Amino acid sequence: MTDTLTVDGLTVHYATREGALQALRDVALDVPAGQIVGIVGESGCGKSTLINALLQLMPENARIAAGSVRLEGEELVGAAQRRLRDMRGRDISVVFQDPMTSLNPVLTIGRQMRDIQYREPCDRAEKLRRAAAMLGRVGLPDPQARLDAYPHELSGGQRQRVAIAMAVLMRPKLLIADEPTTALDATLEVQIIELLKELQREIGCAILFISHHLGVIAELCDRVVVMYAGEAVEEGPVADVFLHPSHPYTAKLIECDPGRMKTRAKLLPAIPGDLPDLTAPPEGCIFRDRCDKATDLCRTKPNPVAVNGTHWARCHYAAEYGA
Amino acid sequence: MTAPILTLRDVVVEFPALRGLKAMMAPRNARHVQALSGISLDVARGETLAIVGESGSGKTTLARAINGLLPLAGGEIWFNDMALHQRPDWHAIRRQMAMMFQDPVGSLSPRKTVRELVLEPFAIHGQDVGNPSQTAQRLLEDAGLNADFLNRYPHQLSGGQARRVGVARALALNPAMVLADEPTAGLDVSVQGEILNLLNGIKAEHGLTTIIITHNLNILRHIADRIAVMYLGRIVEIGPVTQIMEQPRHPYTAALMSANPEPDPTTRRARIILSGETPALTARPSGCEFHPRCPVARADCGSQIPELTKAGPRAVSCHYPISENT
Numbered sequence: 001m002t003d004t005l006t007v008d009g010l011t012v013h014y015a016t017r018e019g020a021l022q023a024l025r026d027v028a029l030d031v032p033a034g035q036i037v038g039i040v041g042e043s044g045c046g047k048s049t050l051i052n053a054l055l056q057l058m059p060e061n062a063r064i065a066a067g068s069v070r071l072e073g074e075e076l077v078g079a080a081q082r083r084l085r086d087m088r089g090r091d092i093s094v095v096f097q098d099p100m101t102s103l104n105p106v107l108t109i110g111r112q113m114r115d116i117q118y119r120e121p122c123d124r125a126e127k128l129r130r131a132a133a134m135l136g137r138v139g140l141p142d143p144q145a146r147l148d149a150y151p152h153e154l155s156g157g158q159r160q161r162v163a164i165a166m167a168v169l170m171r172p173k174l175l176i177a178d179e180p181t182t183a184l185d186a187t188l189e190v191q192i193i194e195l196l197k198e199l200q201r202e203i204g205c206a207i208l209f210i211s212h213h214l215g216v217i218a219e220l221c222d223r224v225v226v227m228y229a230g231e232a233v234e235e236g237p238v239a240d241v242f243l244h245p246s247h248p249y250t251a252k253l254i255e256c257d258p259g260r261m262k263t264r265a266k267l268l269p270a271i272p273g274d275l276p277d278l279t280a281p282p283e284g285c286i287f288r289d290r291c292d293k294a295t296d297l298c299r300t301k302p303n304p305v306a307v308n309g310t311h312w313a314r315c316h317y318a319a320e321y322g323a
Numbered sequence: 324m325t326a327p328i329l330t331l332r333d334v335v336v337e338f339p340a341l342r343g344l345k346a347m348m349a350p351r352n353a354r355h356v357q358a359l360s361g362i363s364l365d366v367a368r369g370e371t372l373a374i375v376g377e378s379g380s381g382k383t384t385l386a387r388a389i390n391g392l393l394p395l396a397g398g399e400i401w402f403n404d405m406a407l408h409q410r411p412d413w414h415a416i417r418r419q420m421a422m423m424f425q426d427p428v429g430s431l432s433p434r435k436t437v438r439e440l441v442l443e444p445f446a447i448h449g450q451d452v453g454n455p456s457q458t459a460q461r462l463l464e465d466a467g468l469n470a471d472f473l474n475r476y477p478h479q480l481s482g483g484q485a486r487r488v489g490v491a492r493a494l495a496l497n498p499a500m501v502l503a504d505e506p507t508a509g510l511d512v513s514v515q516g517e518i519l520n521l522l523n524g525i526k527a528e529h530g531l532t533t534i535i536i537t538h539n540l541n542i543l544r545h546i547a548d549r550i551a552v553m554y555l556g557r558i559v560e561i562g563p564v565t566q567i568m569e570q571p572r573h574p575y576t577a578a579l580m581s582a583n584p585e586p587d588p589t590t591r592r593a594r595i596i597l598s599g600e601t602p603a604l605t606a607r608p609s610g611c612e613f614h615p616r617c618p619v620a621r622a623d624c625g626s627q628i629p630e631l632t633k634a635g636p637r638a639v640s641c642h643y644p645i646s647e648n649t
Contacts, residue, residue, distance in 0.1 A: 042511035043482070156378070157600050185377035185538065186582040187597045193584070194596065212511065215584030239588045256512045257586045258519075259541035264565075268516035268545055274481065 002072070004174050004206035005031040005054070010067035012049050014059070019279045023049040024230045026067070031174065036200060036207040038221035038238070040214060040253075044275045045227040047210050051178055054208075055092060056084050072173060089116055093167040097179040099159035103151040109135075109162055110147030116166055131169065138165045138195060157188040161195070168199055175200075177209045181216060193220050214257050218242055223310075226250045229275050229286050234318075236311025246305075246313035246321045248291045285315065293317065328500060328532050329366040329389070334359055334398035336381075336388050340605060356604040358384045360556045361398070363631070366500075371526060371533040373543050373564070375579070376553035379601055382536045383425075385553070386502050389534070390422050403499060418448050421493035423503040427486040427510070431477040437463070437488055438473040444495040466491035467521055483514035490521060500532040507539050519546055540583045544568060552576045555601065555612045562637025572637070572644035574617050611642065619643060 012024040024046045031037045041047055052058050054069055056076050069076045071091060076084065096102045104112055113131035114124065128147060135143035138161040151159055160180060167175055177196065181189040193216060200207055211217055217224055217238065224241050226234040226249065234247040245251040252271045254260065261268075273290040276282050282289065284299040291298070297316050305318035315321070337355040339346065346354050359381050366372050374382050387393045389400060391413045400407040405416060421444075424430035431440055438459045445452045452458050460470045466487040477485055486506065493501050506522065507515045519542060526533055535546060543550060544564050551561040552573065560573040571577040578595040597616045602608055608615050614624040624642055631640040 042513060155600050185601075186540065187377065187578060188600065190582045190584070190594065190596055213584065214512070214586035218586050218588045219584045242586065242588050253512060254586060256516050257541065258516070258545055259583065260586055261545070263544075265545050268519050270516035270520070271513035272517075 002033050003030045004033045004072060005029075005208065006068075006070040006073075007050075007054070008068045008070075010050075010053060010069060011065040012046075012053055012058070013063050013065050014049075015061040015063070016279065021279050022230060022281055023062075023278060024053065025281070027227075027230075027232050029225050029232060029235065031206045031208050032223075033206055034200075034204050035222045036196075036209055036220055038217035038224040039208065039210045039227060040212060040217050040224060041227035042212055042253075044229065046230040047227065048178075049230075050227075051094070051176055051210065054176060055088060055094065057088075086119075089172075090119065090170045091172055092174045092176065093170065093172040094176045094178060095160075095163050095167045095180045097182050099156070099163040099183075100151060102163050103159060105151055108148050108150055109154075113147070113166055113169065116169060131165075134165045134169050135162065138162075138199070139191075140165070157184055157191065160184060160188075160192060164192070164195065164199070168203055168205070171203050172205055175205050175207045177207060179211055180209075182211070182213070189216070196220065214242070214254060215259055226253070229281070230278060231286050231314065233287065233315070234311075234313040236307070237309075240308060240311045244307070244311075244321075246307045246311070246318040247287070247315045248293055248317075248321065249287045250313070251321065287315075325368055327365040328368045328403060329364070329534075330399075330401040331362050331364040331389070332399040332401075334362040334385075334388060334400060335396045336384055336393055337396040355396070357396075358556050358604060359388060362556075362558055364551065364558065364561070366532060366534065369526075369530045369532055370548045371535060371546055373535045373537060373547035373550045374553060375537060375540065375543065375550055377538060377579075377601055379555075379604070380553040381556040382538075382553055383504055384556075386422070386504050386534065386536050390420060390502055391416070414448065418450075418496050419499045421496070421498040421501045423489050423493045423501060423506060425505045425508055427482050427489055427508075428477055428480065430489060431485060433477050435476070436473065437468075437475050437477075437480075440477075440488055441491045441495060444492060448496060450496060462491040462495055463488075465494065465525070467517070481514075482510050483518060486510060486518050487521065490518075490525070494525065494529075497529070498531070500534070502534050502536075504536045505538075506535060507537065507542055515542070522546060540568075540580065552579065555604065555607060557612070557640070558631060558638075559613065559641070560637070560639045561631075562639075566637060570645075572639045572646075573613075573641045574619050574645065575613050577645060578618070611640075613641075619645075 007027060007029045010024055010027040013020040013022055039047060064077055110128055110131060114127045117127045132143045132147055135146055140146055140158060140161050181192050209221055221238050224238050225232050228249045234250045245254055255269050258268060271290055285302050288294045288298045302314050302316045304312040304314050306312045307318055335357060336359040337357050340356045341349055341354055376382050395408050405411050441459050441462045442455055459473060463472060468487050525531060547564045550564050550567045551558050554575050560576045568580055571580055578597050581595045595618060599616050610625040610627050611629050614620040629640045629642050631638050
C-alpha cells in the first residue's frame, strides 16, 4: 500500500528571545492512502506546528531545521511557492476547529464555494451546481437556498458542515482535520464524526485527524500517533495503542480520561509536573521528569522500540509496558 | 432534610429579540425571547449540582440569573432566606455566593499579579484582610500553588495554574456557595483531574454548596451529586447522578449520554444519533419542545406540553419517559 503523506525526521524551530524553541523534533509519521490517522496530544505538544509545516504555511520566525514532508512522493519542504499554492486546497485541504474563522463573513456560501474551484475549466453554473451537490452530500437541508446564505445565518454545526464540504469539494488526496468537533456539542460531534467516516469511504482520501479527545480518536481512526512536547512518542493501530499503551505518557493520558471510569473516583488521576522548556529540552527521554518509572537509562535518548507489528513507542521499556 | 440553601421558583429570563422601531411595531409577545422559561429547582446545603446541556440551552444564563448578573422577567429566587428577586443587597449576597467564570486565563485581569488578584475580593467587599501576605499565601496554598506564584502575572501561568488562582479568588471570602461555569473548559485531560480533586477536597472540607455548569459529561459522576439536564431554557430531567447517567428517562438525556465518545476501542454502545440541531429560541416547537428531534415522539407530543413530574428523587418532563424495564 502506498502512503499519501510521509513525514520524516521533521524538526521545526521557532526563533524566540530566549533562543531557538524546538517545537518539533525528529517527527516521523505516515498516512497510508485511504486511512484515517489520528494525532492526539495536549496543549504544547506541537500539533499546530505540525499542521503548519504540512501545509508549508509557517510563521515568520519558524524554520524547518531538518526533515521532509512528502505528499504522494513529492517533496513539499523547499518546494516552489507556485507549486505549493497549486496543491493547497486541491491536493491537501484543511478543516479547522472554528468554522467561523475559516469562512469569509461578508461573502455568501455559494460565492466562496465557487471561488475555491477557480482552477476548474467549467462555467459558473456548473461550479454552483457542484457546490450545491456537495452541500447536499454533507447533509445540509435545502442546499440550493444555502448558496445565497452568509455564514452568520447558519448554526455552528451547519457551518462546520459547510467547511467540510469546501474542504472535500476538490476531492483532495489528504484532508487535515484540526479538532473539527471541539467547538461542537456532543450530539453534533457524533453527527460530524459519522459524516467524516462516510465521506472518507466515498472520496477515498486519507485523513489526518488531530484531536485531544481520546474518545473521538478511538472511534474514528485506524491508526493513532501520540505526541508529547514536540515528539511523536508512540504510534500504532488504535486498538493496540489504547488497549496496550507502551509509552508511560500514553498510559497516563488514558488513565486520566474520566470517561473511562464508570464508578465515582475519590481521587482522579492526573499527570503532575509541567511540560519541559523547549528552548533547552532535557537530555534523554523527553517525558523523564514526569515519569514515575524513569531510571538512569532514561538519561539517554530512547529510539522507537517496536512492540507488536507496526506499533512502536519511544521508550526504553516499551516492550515491558506493552506486554 | 434541612431547608435548601437555594430555591428557584418558575424563573424566567428574557432577552430583547428586536430593537428600535421594529420592537415597537411587533406584537408584545414577539419582542422578547425566553432564555429561561420557568426553572424551578432546590439546592440542598453542601450538595454539588451539575447543570448540563448543549450550547444555547440556558446553562450560563441560569448561573447569571442566580448571581444577579441578569434581571429576572418572572419567578422567585431565594438564597439563604434572602429574596434575590426583590432588589436585594447584591454586595452582601456575592460575599456568600462566589462565581468562577469560564475562561481560566481570560477571567483574570492581565495587569494584576496573582497576589493582587487573590486579595481583590477583600478590597471589593471591604473585608479585613489581616496580614495581606499571609492571607494571599494561605489562599494560594489551599488552591495547591506555592508562594512562588504570588508575583506572577496571568500570562505567566498555565491553564491549570490560572484555574487554581480562580479557585483561590472564589474561596477568598469563605462563601457558602460557589457557582462554577465550565471549571474544566480549556484544560488538558492531564490537569483536569487535579482541578476536580481540588474542588472535591474543598467541598468536603468546608461543606461548600457547589453548582457546576458543564458540558463535559465525563467528569459528572466524579464531582456531582445530582444533575439537571437543560434543553431550550427548561429543565427536562433532574435527579441523582448515577440514576440519570445509567437510566435516563428523558429521550434527550438518553441521546446526550450515548453521544459521548468512549476512549475504549472495544466498547461500541448502541448510539442514539439525533437528527438536526437545537431549534432557535425564536422558533420554539409546539408541545414538547424536543419532539421534532425525538426518536420516540408520538402524535400528541407535538401539541401537549409535558410538565416536570416528580417521581422519588428524580423528575422528568416527558409524556412517554423511557421506563426501566425496556
